[in-house]
Amino acid sequence: MPESAEEVWARIVGAKRLAFDGQCPECARVVPERIVWEDEYWILSYTDGPADMAAALLLQTRDHTRVGQLDDELASQFGRISNRLVRIIENLPEAAYVDVSRYGAHRGHFHVWYFAPHADGVTTPADLRTIATKLANWGGDARA
Numbered sequence: 144m145p146e147s148a149e150e151v152w153a154r155i156v157g158a159k160r161l162a163f164d165g166q167c168p169e170c171a172r173v174v175p176e177r178i179v180w181e182d183e184y185w186i187l188s189y190t191d192g193p194a195d196m197a198a199a200l201l202l203q204t205r206d207h208t209r210v211g212q213l214d215d216e217l218a219s220q221f222g223r224i225s226n227r228l229v230r231i232i233e234n235l236p237e238a239a240y241v242d243v244s245r246y247g248a249h250r251g252h253f254h255v256w257y258f259a260p261h262a263d264g265v266t267t268p269a270d271l272r273t274i275a276t277k278l279a280n281w282g283g284d285a286r287a
């Protein structure tokens with residue numbers, strides 16, 4: 144059963160964020176151990192989302208830039224990566240679907256959330272290695 148917009152919002156806002164020290168959170172909080180996939184321009188990492196999530200992932204630019212300020216090449220890359228990522232996750236048995244969300248725009252750094260609630264009857268997390276490996280079929284490096 145699809146979640147209401149309020150439930151999705153609460154899930155996004157309630158997702159745990161690592162502490163940072165006065166810096167751009169996305170620049171400051173890239174923890175190598177949390178990187179699922181990366182290439183020259185993008186970093187996909189996982190977060191400690193709500194327990195009922197199959198996956199809570201964050202795609203961000205490697206360099207500090209803003210939504211609306213990507214050049215055409217970077218914007219095109221974002222569209223392709225995002226489309227592939229949603230397709231990969233939604234084909235996993237653990238995930239019901241993927242919500243894609245921009246949240247925290249006031250901080251500036253280009254970052255987009257991918258939240259995948261569990262499929263009915265499933266409580267195990269999505270296999271990050273599978274996500275990383277499939278995404279790397281188009282380039283970049285699987286890290287999970």
Ligand SMILES: [Zn+2]
Nearest residue numbers: 167170207252
């Ligand atoms: Zn930044």
